[in-house]
Amino acid sequence: MARWVIHLDLDAFYASAEQLTRPTLAGRPVLVGGTGPRGVVAGASYESRVFGIRSAMPMAQARRLLPANGVIVPPRFRVYERLSQEVFAVVTAVAPVLEKISLDEAFAEPPSLVGASLEEVTSFCASLRARIRAETGLVASIGAGNGKQIAKIASDEAKPDGLLVVPQGTEREFLAPLPVRALWGIGPVAEGKLRFIGVQTLGQLAALSEQDAVATLGGVVGRDLRRLATGFDDRPVADRGETKQVSAETTFDTDIIDLATLRAEVRRIAVGAHKRLVKAERVARTVVVKLRHTDMHTVTRSETISAPTDDLAELSAVAERLLLDPAEFGGIRLAGVAFSGLSVPHQDALFTVAAPAAPSTSTVVAAPAPVAPPSEWRQGDDVVHADYGTGWVQGAGHGRVTVRFESRSSGPGVARTFPQSDPALTRGDPGDCLA
Numbered sequence: 484m485a486r487w488v489i490h491l492d493l494d495a496f497y498a499s500a501e502q503l504t505r506p507t508l509a510g511r512p513v514l515v516g517g518t519g520p521r522g523v524v525a526g527a528s529y530e531s532r533v534f535g536i537r538s539a540m541p542m543a544q545a546r547r548l549l550p551a552n553g554v555i556v557p558p559r560f561r562v563y564e565r566l567s568q569e570v571f572a573v574v575t576a577v578a579p580v581l582e583k584i585s586l587d588e589a590f591a592e593p594p595s596l597v598g599a600s601l602e603e604v605t606s607f608c609a610s611l612r613a614r615i616r617a618e619t620g621l622v623a624s625i626g627a628g629n630g631k632q633i634a635k636i637a638s639d640e641a642k643p644d645g646l647l648v649v650p651q652g653t654e655r656e657f658l659a660p661l662p663v664r665a666l667w668g669i670g671p672v673a674e675g676k677l678r679f680i681g682v683q684t685l686g687q688l689a690a691l692s693e694q695d696a697v698a699t700l701g702g703v704v705g706r707d708l709r710r711l712a713t714g715f716d717d718r719p720v721a722d723r724g725e726t727k728q729v730s731a732e733t734t735f736d737t738d739i740i741d742l743a744t745l746r747a748e749v750r751r752i753a754v755g756a757h758k759r760l761v762k763a764e765r766v767a768r769t770v771v772v773k774l775r776h777t778d779m780h781t782v783t784r785s786e787t788i789s790a791p792t793d794d795l796a797e798l799s800a801v802a803e804r805l806l807l808d809p810a811e812f813g814g815i816r817l818a819g820v821a822f823s824g825l826s827v828p829h830q831d832a833l834f835t836v837a838a839p840a841a842p843s844t845s846t847v848v849a850a851p852a853p854v855a856p857p858s859e860w861r862q863g864d865d866v867v868h869a870d871y872g873t874g875w876v877q878g879a880g881h882g883r884v885t886v887r888f889e890s891r892s893s894g895p896g897v898a899r900t901f902p903q904s905d906p907a908l909t910r911g912d913p914g915d916c917l918a
Contacts, residue, residue: 484598485651488720489591489608489627490634491574493567494643496587496621497526500566501556503620504916505875506895507887512553516542525558529643556863556875559913560764560827563587566917569619577611582720585764590631592720605648612646620891629654630716636665654714659686668708673700688712726763730771731755732819738777739815742808749806753799753820760822766791768824770798772805775817782807791826798822860884860903865915869907871899873915879903890916 493499497515502508512531516524522542531553536545546555567586575581578591596604608625615623626637628649636658641647649657663669663677663685676699682688688696689712697705731752739745749772760767771785784805792798802820809815860866860879866886867873874888877898884903889896901908
């Protein structure tokens with residue numbers, strides 16, 4: 484009987500969550516991220532993407548591209564986590580086993596779709612999308628097919644706000660014209676190897692002999708990727724559970740015998756582990772380094788830092804500090820880097836707003852004009868006012884703070900301005916906007 488797997492992906496999730504819970508932002512270019520010197524774009528609404536802005540772009544660059552009506556707000560991961568739970572509760576009602584990839588992405592294999600027709604699958608997915616929108620206010624794109632790979636690519640093709648079901652038996656035809664990078668598991672290195680032998684599309688990869696695929700990409704990897712390119716994918720959908728650790732490691736062709744080379748390799752390995760950390764949408768507090776000696780005995784060293792982070796430079800620096808000098812330890816045949824002590828980044832170091840610089844000292848000739856103290860509020864902060872309820876800071880400065888009072892269920896709210904020291908104005912819980 485036909486097997487059907489669906490892949491659900493929430494469209495521009497972080498920015499959409501901000502537009503949903505702060506209705507004034509609906510339809511406007513919205514960026515989620517930090518405004519400090521190391522700030523990056525964590526999420527970009529579709530309205531901002533038309534200006535060339537994308538996730539992971541430095542915020543300084545994105546700010547230059549953002550139009551006048553655009554808004555930048557700090558991330559609120561408690562809100563995103565709550566909304567994710569709401570969405571997946573809707574999905575698990577019809578598909579009890581859910582394989583969550585991140586806060587906004589998951590696979591499911593609904594029992595009711597075993598042996599279903601194309602029309603039945605399409606109707607099921609359309610109904611699920613409508614339920615998610617009605618019950619949470621968020622938009623989900625869904626792809627469906629005979630396995631996880633087809634479903635994932637189909638949802639990518641359906642975005643934004645779309646649905647694509649790949650009919651059984653047409654998988655190879657569907658995949659054939661797509662670039663090899665469309666296949667989950669093919670990164671820039673594998674793409675380069677395939678391009679070297681003239682393979683640029685999944686159809687060309689599927690047409691390779693197994694021997695050529697293995698010679699180009701390696702044993703198990705070559706066989707598996709070639710098989711996926713043909714449209715065959717029997718991998719099960721399974722509950723992954725909570726991610727406890729992310730890691731990457733490399734066995735070297737020749738033993739490393741000097742510290743400089745080892746440092747360079749560990750920096751490269753840390754990049755791989757960091758990509759998995761970002762994909763899991765977590766921050767880490769502990770860095771673990773594994774070193775395997777030429778004689779096969781293994782040493783593991785770890786360090787716990789003061790605050791969880793996903794800053795690659797900081798994590799890599801800790802990993803380098805943990806290294807042993809091969810001149811003393813001996814030749815190293817394998818090195819690995821792991822990040823553990825994972826948590827949801829409620830206040831990610833990447834998104835921290837830089838503190839104001841300390842004033843320089845100088846000789847005062849005349850009494851300076853009174854200056855309002857620096858504002859304790861920043862744009863995007865959640866607040867509660869004793870008289871007006873839940874809101875968020877639209878702007879602050881010169882001793883004043885402007886608050887927009889609104890939530891997911893309120894519709895666009897009224898903006899009011901207060902003295903920044905108004906005792907009736909206090910910090911709010913980010914989850915209040917979901918009421």
